[in-house]
Amino acid sequence: MSKQTNLLNFLKRKEPEPATTTTDEEVMPESSTPAIEQNTFETQRTETEENEDLLSSLERDPGLRIPMWDYPYEKRDQIRRAYLKLKPYQPILKSFSFSSPDSHRRRFRSSCNWKKVNDGNNCPFITHVGGSPCSAHNNSVRAKLDLLNDRGHIRHALIAQGEEQIKRNRLRLRTSIDVVRYNDEVSKAIENPDYNAKYVASSIQKEILQIISAKVRNHIREEIGxxxxxxxxxxxxxxxxxxxxxxxxxxxxxxxxxxxxxxxxxxxxxxxxxxxxxxxxxxxxxxxxxxxxxxxxxxxxxxxxxxxxxxxxxxxxxxxxxxxxxxxxxxxxxxxxxxxx
Structure with a gap:
């Protein structure tokens, strides 16, 4: 009972001490935030600053930007999400060069809305999108939405599954220790051994493991029936x-x-x-x-x-x-x- 009381007193939140007057030589700490929380805040600020620096350093012009394969592999998805959040970019020049023969000269006009060509019927935009939900444009839109949904990334599922697996493994280990500790026959053999028995020899330990494994297999056999x-x-x-x-x-x-x-x-x-x-x-x-x-x-x-x-x-x-x-x-x-x- 005393151990439990001491443990509860140890875990109990301590009340802040009353403020005391300080002299010129005494200097109060600037912040009462624990060192761990300060390190966490500093880490978060560092990650936020890195993301802001990344967004500010991206080149918007498609003709001048760094190719995606030149970035480190682990940064590519982050770069793609940053470009998608910056929205499309269209450089508007004072004059665009002609791209057609002299007999039929044509050039791009930034004021032209190609979505309204032919009153929206069979316009280039509709042709580009395609009528099928599995067209190249619609597949790219779905890929963009999946990329922006970072929470749905498979790494989060693997990390969560890994944490759950670690918890289950530790639970199995504790259960095995409790079984060995509280089993009457095993506990008597371990707690009251012979005067020269230490159970440290590898052959003895392997024999104990073989006995436990045989009992486990027999239990599985009983479960199958x-x-x-x-x-x-x-x-x-x-x-x-x-x-x-x-x-x-x-x-x-x-x-x-x-x-x-x-x-x-x-x-x-x-x-x-x-x-x-x-x-x-x-x-x-x-x-x-x-x-x-x-x-x-x-x-x-x-x-x-x-x-x-x-x-x-x-x-x-x-x-x-x-x-x-x-x-x-x-x-x-x-x-x-x-x-x-």
Whole structure:
């Protein structure tokens, strides 16, 4: 109770001290704003000043402005938004040069409104816009609106998703620590060990992790029960350049909720379809999961995974007619981001 009281007193906002008279030698601080808030304000002012300097330094004349590809890559969208906010720019000269032959001399006039040619019927502007919503002009207008909508940029979604993922990972870590701490058997073994037991040897730590992982896999098996399930598989190399296969199961539990559970990481000799199927079947057999209950497959777009005749999905589809293959949407998003960057 005393610790909680001390913590509440520590977090409680302190009342400002009454003003005291100062002598000539004492100098009161100019501002009572905390250093962190001052740094934040200075950062905001610096960013605002940089944006103002950027807007003031942009050349409005299209013939004199710096090409977009000469700017740093990370500044190009900011430059484009700045130009769009400055509105269109039309240089008006005292006289425009002729561009037609001597027999039919023509030149541009700034006072001419080309939107009203032929009373607006079939004028050049309507021809330029086009009647289709997917015309080049309408596509450019939509691209402009999307660019101005900075909040809809994909980086904000990725940042938000990254922050949420970090919170979930930390929650899982705290939960795992609490489980180990408050589990009767584990806590007794750790808190009351033998006189020479320290549990610092790598072999002992690996054994503890293997016991915990076995319990987790058994719990996943109980969640699946006799339900149908989908397999999500991906292969990769570790730091030692050894091939590994990650296995994730997607199923509907007894409460009707869709679950995705990481089951196991298996080391494989190669990534051929036959090797992957053999190792995958061994893992399913180890957990008493029938191959016939597979009702879906999710892999990347590699030929050994999605091959129509000899790929992993074709081998499973021959044994399970309902194990339809779906190209993993996470890999699709990755490919799209790679192409955009």
């Amino acid at each position: 006799e339900s149908k399930f989908c397999i999500i598989v991906d292969e990769a190399r570790d730091e030692a350049r050894r091939e590994q296969m990650a296995i994730v199961l997607r199923f509907v539990d007894k409460n009707g909720s869709i679950r995705e559970r990481f089951l196991q990481l298996v080391r494989v000799n190669d990534t051929s379809p036959t090797t992957l199927k053999r190792e995958l079947c061994l893992v399913l057999k180890e957990h008493n999961l029938l191959v016939e209950n597979i009702h879906g497959q999710g892999y990347d777009g590699a030929s050994n995974m999605r091959g129509e005749w000899n790929g992993l999905q074709a081998l499973f589809l021959a044994d399970c007619p309902y194990a339809y293959y779906v190209h993993c949407f996470a890999h699709r998003l990755q490919l799209a981001l790679v192409l955009c960057i």
